[in-house]
Amino acid sequence: MNPPWPRRGLYAITPDEPDTAKLSTRVETVLEAGAAWLQYRNKTASPSLRREQALALQPLCRRYRVPLIVNDDWRLAAQIGADGAHLGEDDGELAAARAALGDAAILGASCYDDIELARAAAARGASYVAFGAFFVSPTKPNARRADPRLLQQAAPLNLPRVAIGGITPDNARILTAAGADLLAVISSVFDAADPAAAVRAYLSCFDSKPEEETHE
Structure with missing residues (x-):
């Protein structure tokens, strides 16, 4: 990852919102509250809607100086000039994406629950590695589970470490203490009664240790 993007903070991932105007409004609330990164993700949208929504989010991200990352589709990221892309194990080669995006x-x-995947990703040009799910996730209830020790094991890669999967302000400190640089969250922010307050609650998790460590 290159400057000026922040290395730590909340990595907000968009919900499957079909209304582009409504999505933009929801995203702006989260960006204004202090989210550090934004990933555009919509698993139910058509290719044309995904392009429309990603383009709509670009000026918002620029206004708030937040990088826009496109989930799964590095070609769409290249087409619209997004700041980057996030790839799963079935989304193509990292080397090809790096060559296209620059x-x-x-x-x-x-990298799910596998440190070897993280090491391979780093060797192939990844800017950050993401592990999870660390907890039961409403978005992916059957996702493989990751151990927080993976975050510590990935420290020698010298890349930002992203934690994802069922993360709440109540359990996030376990992950930040283990080395998570970014907390990736969808529903616990966007479906919260007060999304801005939810963002602030997550950001506070970078300033304190887990409760069990605090009282030692």
């Missing part, structure tokens, strides 16, 4: 792009890799 050296300055943020290129993320899902």
Whole structure:
């Protein structure tokens, strides 16, 4: 990852919102509250809607100086000039994405519960590595589970470490203490009664240790 993007903070991932105007309004609330990164993700949208929504989010991200990362589709990221892309294990080769997006792009890799995937991703040009799910996730209830120790094991890669999967302000400190640089969240922010307050609650998790460590 290249400057000026922040290395730590909340990594907000968009919900499957079909209304582009409503999505933009929801996203702006989260960006204004202090989200550090935004990933555009919509698993139910058509290719044309995904392009429309990604383009709509670009000026918002620029206004708030937040990088826009496109989930799964590095080709769409290249087409619209997004700041980067995030790839899962079935979304294509990291090396091809890096060649298309350029050296300055943020290129993320899902590494699930496997440190070897993270090491391979780093070797192939990833800007950050993502592990999870760490807890039961409403978005992916059957996702493989990751151990927080993976975050510590990935420290020698010298890349930002993203934690994802069922993360709440109540359990996030376990992950930040283990080395998570970014907390990736969808529903716990966007479906919260007060999304801005939810963002602030997550940001506070970077300033304190887990409760069990605090009282030692």
